[in-house]
Amino acid sequence: MAPKEFTLTPAYDRVVVTGGGSGIGRSVALAIAATGTGVYVLGRRVARLEETVRRGAGLPGRIVPVTCDIRAAETVAAAFRTIEEDGGPAQLLYHSAAAAYGSLAEDITPEGFAHVVQSSLVGAFHVIHRWAEPLIGAGLPGACVAVTSALASRETPGVAHSSASKAGVEGFVRSAAREWGRYGIRLNTIGPGPFPSEGTDELWEQGGIRARMESATALGRLGTEAEIAGPSLFLLSDAARYVTGVSLPVDGGLRLAQWTVHSPAESVSP
Template identity: 50%
Template structure:
């Protein structure tokens, strides 16, 4: 992936979670293209190796690390290993995110807990552990967490996902205020509809009519391209965003300018999660 526009990264050693597919993979490839050393994190090492293969020839380096980010003990071991190797990681893109569709009346305590665990708890485990050594030293740091445009729309079918992602945004805003004096910047990027790898099958199932209905609800009249969400994330990690913290940037082609768009056309409660 080559950037249409770029500015120097604040730090050339960083971590990207959710790097085995979708937006996280795109961020990792762009960082490698800019010469960074990138620790790429995901649940499955084979998917991370696929990301590395796609970066062949890039000036940067991708280092795969498998980890279950819902497990705080595993997350602590992940960061301890990286810090032992080269000190604290000063840049983080937490892209391990998904949206699950389910009518609110069908949500059980178990399904609500599962979705909150894979969104809010995962973000807390990662961001909190990342910041700890930075707060104990004179190192500065910058982090970006991925949420979703559904968190602010009152979108039908995603009550548990919206709760988790809204929680991430609230957490990031609070800690950005607390930790700003220590040189730590933290922001959020909320993507709209991007038919990337993890959700590609979902989008491929849509009929022409369903796609037309979906894009009509977006101000620019189409779904997003991967480079159009990777770019804003890289901006947040760059020197150009040095005075930006505690902000939520929505990247949805103006989807928030129209009434609530609901779950994607053709998606039922039984269908799986996807990047959002």
């Protein structure tokens, strides 16, 4: 559940969460709903979104599923129109949707690289840009947090395509934060380290990566859902109202280690 000190601003009564059907997106969506704030969970798979709604039953905040493929600008626009018809622009955005798979750089195909970039970088642009448009037009402030990676700013053999995309998201968010600050719109990124999720479990089982991740962190363990939800809500909340253009790593000290997902000599199956 969300830490009480990071209760969201009452005036910002709705949050859009992409990737809300699984992993970090689902965890943060439930933490937001626990504060009493309404949440729109966006994703491609209806069943997963409905599972988030089911898990949030009984929480004070309403959870509304909205199907959306962030790779296509027109479906993103349609999703935000649905949200805006339900009460105007949502002033808070948590963008966690992305795509990744393990592969050494020499094995990445043009199609595979394009798929990851389209989902993780172009998709982030579609969502963040469309979210901000009505806020700028109406003169409304807002706050956005985009999920990247604690290792986005360093070499990450084995996921070069994902690393490139995450670094691109951080670059876009910093630039937009500089431009949109005059509108009262804050944008930050959060860089998770090793957190258990549906999207990473298969990758972690290859070559003992899970054990290496645990031993590489300064704290010697994986993170928990509450440990990513707390910093996420902080960046969305008024407690961070003077914070913008920041990339916050939440990784148990993983970035302090001389460590990578795979050594360059390892073979990785997509």
